[in-house]
Amino acid sequence: DGGITQSPKYLFRKEGQNVTLSCEQNLNHDAMYWYRQDPGQGLRLIYYSQIVNDFQKGDIAEGYSVSREKKESFPLTVTSAQKNPTAFYLCVTQQGLNQPQHFGDGTRLSIL
C-alpha cells in the first residue's frame, strides 16, 4: 500500500544479534501493528500501538520489542531471545474507527 514504508526488504541476522525492522507511514494513521507470517500460515500479531507513546503486546510478543515515539514510526526489534525469527514481517496501519487496516510490503528476516 502507498504511504507505508518497510525497510529493509530483506534482512539477515546472526546468532545472538538484535535487529530492528523499520516501519514509517505518512498516512497520519493512529494505529500501527506488527504481524509475523510463517510459510503456509496466517498472520500472527506481535505488538500494536493505538496512540503515540503507548503499545500493547499481541499474541506472540516474546522475543520482540517496539517503541512508538512518533506517530509516523513504529520500529520492531527482534532480540536474541527470539529463537525462531525467520519469517515475513508485516507492518500495518489503521486510520481509525471502522477503517480497514493497510499493509506495508513486508520485511523478510532470515538467520545466517
Add this chain to the structure above:
Amino acid sequence: GQQLNQSPQSMFIQEGEDVSMNCTSSSIFNTWLWYKQEPGEGPVLLIALYKAGELTSNGRLTAQFGITRKDSFLNISASIPSDVGIYFCAGQRTSGSRLTFGEGTQLTVNP
C-alpha cells in the same frame, strides 16, 4: 490467539472457472475484510464489509457478510491467471480492535 477457520486451504482451477472460499468463526465479528497477497508482498485489501447480510462487489469479486455475523464468503467469477495468490479473510470485533486472520486460501489458476 484465535484464528478464523478459512477454507479451502488451497484451490487449483482452470481459467474461466468461478471460485468460492469462506471463513467461519465461533464468535461474532462486526467487520469482515478480504485481502489478497502475492509472493513477497504485503496483503492488499480487496473488500471490506461492515453490516450483517451485506453483499459487496469489486469487479469480478463478490463478498458477503453472513447474517449470523460468524461467517463471510468471497466469490471470484471468471478467474484469470493474475488471480493467483493467497486470499485471507480477517474479522474485527469492535471498532479499532485488532484483526483476527484466517490462515489463507492458496489459489492457483491454470491457463
